[in-house]
Each structure stands twice: as structure tokens, then as C-alpha cells.
Amino acid sequence: xxxxxxxxxxxxxxxxxxxxxxxxxxxxxxxxxxxxxxxxxxxxxxxxxxxxxxxxxxxxxxxxxxxxxxxxxxxxxxxxxxxxxxxxxxxxxxxxxxxxxxxxxxxxxxxxxxxxxxxxxxxxxxxxxxxxxxxxxxxxxxxxxxxxxxxxxxxxxxxxxxxxxxxxxxxxxxxxxxxxxxxxxxxxxxxxxxxxxxxxxxxxxxxxxxxxxxxxxxxxxxxxxxxxxxxxxxxxxxxxxxxxxxxxxxxxxxxxxxxxxxxxxxxxxxxxxxxxxxxxxxxxxxxxxxxxxxxxxxxxxxxxxxxxxxxxxxxxxxxxxxxxxxxxxxxxxxxxxxxxxxxxxxxxxxxxxxxxxxxxxxxxxxxxxxxxxxxxxxxxxxxxxxxxxxxxxxxxxxx
Ligand SMILES: Cc1ncc(COP(=O)(O)O)c(C=O)c1O
Numbered sequence: 001x002x003x004x005x006x007x008x009x010x011x012x013x014x015x016x017x018x019x020x021x022x023x024x025x026x027x028x029x030x031x032x033x034x035x036x037x038x039x040x041x042x043x044x045x046x047x048x049x050x051x052x053x054x055x056x057x058x059x060x061x062x063x064x065x066x067x068x069x070x071x072x073x074x075x076x077x078x079x080x081x082x083x084x085x086x087x088x089x090x091x092x093x094x095x096x097x098x099x100x101x102x103x104x105x106x107x108x109x110x111x112x113x114x115x116x117x118x119x120x121x122x123x124x125x126x127x128x129x130x131x132x133x134x135x136x137x138x139x140x141x142x143x144x145x146x147x148x149x150x151x152x153x154x155x156x157x158x159x160x161x162x163x164x165x166x167x168x169x170x171x172x173x174x175x176x177x178x179x180x181x182x183x184x185x186x187x188x189x190x191x192x193x194x195x196x197x198x199x200x201x202x203x204x205x206x207x208x209x210x211x212x213x214x215x216x217x218x219x220x221x222x223x224x225x226x227x228x229x230x231x232x233x234x235x236x237x238x239x240x241x242x243x244x245x246x247x248x249x250x251x252x253x254x255x256x257x258x259x260x261x262x263x264x265x266x267x268x269x270x271x272x273x274x275x276x277x278x279x280x281x282x283x284x285x286x287x288x289x290x291x292x293x294x295x296x297x298x299x300x301x302x303x304x305x306x307x308x309x310x311x312x313x314x315x316x317x318x319x320x321x322x323x324x325x326x327x328x329x330x331x332x333x334x335x336x337x338x339x340x341x342x343x344x345x346x347x348x349x350x351x352x353x354x355x356x357x358x359x360x361x362x363x364x365x366x367x368x369x370x371x372x373x374x375x376x377x378x379x380x381x382x383x384x385x386x387x388x389x390x391x392x393x394x395x396x397x398x399x
């Protein structure tokens with residue numbers, strides 16, 4: 001069979017290749033600590049399961065293509081509480097933030113087009129862009145500058161006649177960068193001035209550690225035509241398996257185009273939307289504050305532990321639950337194989353996500369890793385200690 005160019009250019013998850021080595025390490029009796037997976041261990045609120053159990057219909061029918069009314073209204077009211085009034089027809093229910101991306105990208109990207117994305121970026125963006133036939137033009141950043149990218153002089157020279165959109169994650173995965181109000185304004189201004197769509201992936205919105213309230217690019221009503229927001233209940237309510245998200249935009253034409261794909265896939269899951277609506281309705285400010293506090297404790301534990309590891313370089317994350325760390329090694333992938341095959345400390349070792357998979361350009365990020373801090377502070381402290389011991393053993397082995 002001949003497979004399409006587009007699909008052949010896509011890669012499998014860069015993390016997958018370590019799985020057999022993890023299984024082998026565990027078969028030897030090692031305990032493998034995980035800093036590599038973005039699956040939070042925080043409990044999904046009971047409200048989700050209660051609503052699913054109380055679902056009164058006798059037929060689990062298709063939902064309307066744009067979404068179940070109670071879900072759309074709950075999302076609308078959630079945004080109103082944040083201070084961003086939107087109407088239900090500016091929301092499309094999707095299978096997580098992932099499907100929102102898979103719907104919005106083909107609306108604006110054709111073969112040969114380009115989309116600007118700050119690098120390092122969430123690796124699935126690469127797949128979603130490649131299947132449209134377009135290409136990512138990375139906005140380069142550096143570890144030394146804390147991966148900040150909202151800089152006119154850096155972005156504007158990358159815009160050309162093929163550029164159609166800018167895609168950002170705010171708060172950032174994998175960097176933990178959160179844009180300042182001025183940086184948010186700048187990103188919107190650039191999109192508006194160059195007639196581009198700014199796609200703002202805000203699935204980590206509430207997980208921010210500064211004083212600023214959770215934000216959205218929807219605040220810029222003067223640039224309403226140029227903004228689309230990708231949202232999800234996955235991280236907000238620790239409900240990754242529910243697969244409920246949203247594509248939000250005040251650009252009516254864009255939403256009209258997106259509706260074609262929504263109708264084509266018939267609907268997002270009816271029951272999951274109903275249960276997600278209960279989360280939006282029932283979880284109050286105390287819930288969001290509690291989740292944020294929990295991640296802050298985890299972030300503080302990781303930062304304190306990393307400060308004890310010699311010669312690593314990192315910036316303290318401002319949001320989401322990830323950070324990039326530059327290691328004093330030649331190659332973070334080789335170190336990962338070493339940690340799984342040759343290293344252990346008291347029967348334990350550690351996994352992370354090697355940095356290269358987050359870059360568009362081969363060779364970049366070779367001595368960087370992404371850490372996801374989604375377990376409890378004690379485990380995180382031990383995981384980072386193992387990383388430090390592993391680096392020492394790896395570097396002394398080579399000398
Ligand atoms: C930046 C970012 N966007 C989107 C997603 C997709 O999440 P979901 O499809 O579960 O909403 C993820 C998941 O990890 C993510 O990190």
C-alpha cells in the first residue's frame with residue numbers, strides 16, 4: 001500500500017522508544033520513577049462520575065454537532081466568571097484540546113503554508129500540522145532566556161507570504177512559560193497586523209504560580225477575528241480520559257468553516273459532555289485554588305531538588321506542570337538508555353522526556369530534558385536525586 005507523504009512525515013511519540021527498556025528494567029526488579037508523563041495523579045472530582053451515573057436518558061444518542069447545550073452553557077458561564085463574555089455559538093465541543101487543534105488547523109492551513117510555533121513545543125503539534133500539508137516555522141528561543149518568545153524583533157522576520165497562523169501554549173508545555181499581559185497583547189497585535197490567526201492553547205490556564213489571575217487571549221475583543229482558543233477539561237479537572245474540550249472563537253467565519261468538520265465527525269461524546277458540564281457548574285474557586293496549590297508544592301519540590309544537582313540549568317516554571325532542564329551531559333537520550341539499562345540506586349531509577357522531541361530542528365535540545373511534575377513532592381524529590389546520581393555515574397563512566 002502506498003501511504004501519503006503527509007502521514008509518512010509524521011513521527012511516533014519520541015517517548016515510545018524507551019518503553020521496552022522500562023519494561024526490561026522493571027522485570028529486573030527496579031522501581032522506575034516517572035518524570036516523563038503528563039498524566040496528573042490528582043483525583044477527578046466526584047461530580048463527574050455522579051453526573052454520568054445520574055444520566056437519565058434511555059438512549060445514548062448523538063449530541064448536536066456543536067455540542068450538548070448544557071455543556072456549551074457551562075463553558076460560556078465559566079468564561080463569563082473569568083471576565084470573558086462569549087456566546088454559545090462561539091464554542092464548539094470537541095474531543096479534548098487535541099480535536100480542537102485537529103479542527104482549527106485545517107481551517108487555515110493548506111499545502112505549502114506555514115505556521116509559527118515557539119520552540120520547544122508540544123510534539124503533537126507537529127503531527128497535527130503535518131497532516132494538513134503545511135509546515136511549522138519554529139520561533140527560536142533559548143534556555144538562557146528562559147524560553148521566552150514574545151518579542152517582535154524575533155517573530156516578525158519569520159513571517160512571509162506563506163504564514164497563516166501562530167500557535168502558542170499559554171501556560172506553556174514543555175517550558176512552563178506564562179506570558180505577561182504585555183506579551184499577550186504583543187502576540188495579538190502581531191497576529192492582527194499580519195492578518196494571521198493566533199491559536200492560543202490554554203489547556204493549563206488555571207495552573208499558574210504568579211499573582212496574576214488565569215487569563216485568556218479572549219480578553220482582546222478588538223482582535224476577536226484573529227483569535228481562536230483551544231481548551232479542555234483534561235488538566236483543569238484532572239479528567240484526561242473524558243476527552244472533552246472546546247474550540248472557541250468570536251470569528252464567525254472561522255467557526256462556520258470549523259462546523260464542517262464538527263458535522264463530519266457527527267458529535268463529541270454526549271455523556272462525557274454532560275458530565276463535564278457538571279464539573280464546570282459544581283467546582284468552585286476553592287477547587288481551582290486547591291489544585292493550583294498542589295502543583296505549586298510539586299513545583300517547589302522539583303526546583304529545590306534541582307538546585308542540589310550540580311551544573312544543571314533551568315528557569316523556575318511560571319505555570320503548567322512542566323519545565324525544561326539543560327543537563328551537563330552530551331546527549332540526554334543516551335543518558336536515558338544508561339539510566340534504564342546500567343544504573344540504579346537502591347533498586348530505583350528514573351525516566352524523563354528527552355528534549356530533542358520538542359524541537360522541530362534535528363539536533364536541537366540534545367542535552368535538554370522535559371520534566372513533568374505530576375506526582376507527590378516526596379517522589380519528585382527522590383526522582384530528581386536519582387537524576388543527579390545518574391548524571392554523575394554516566395559522566396564518570398565515560399572518563
Ligand atoms: C499543550 C497541550 N495541548 C493540548 C493537549 C491535549 O490535551 P487533551 O486532548 O487531553 O485536551 C495537551 C495534552 O497534554 C497539551 O499538553
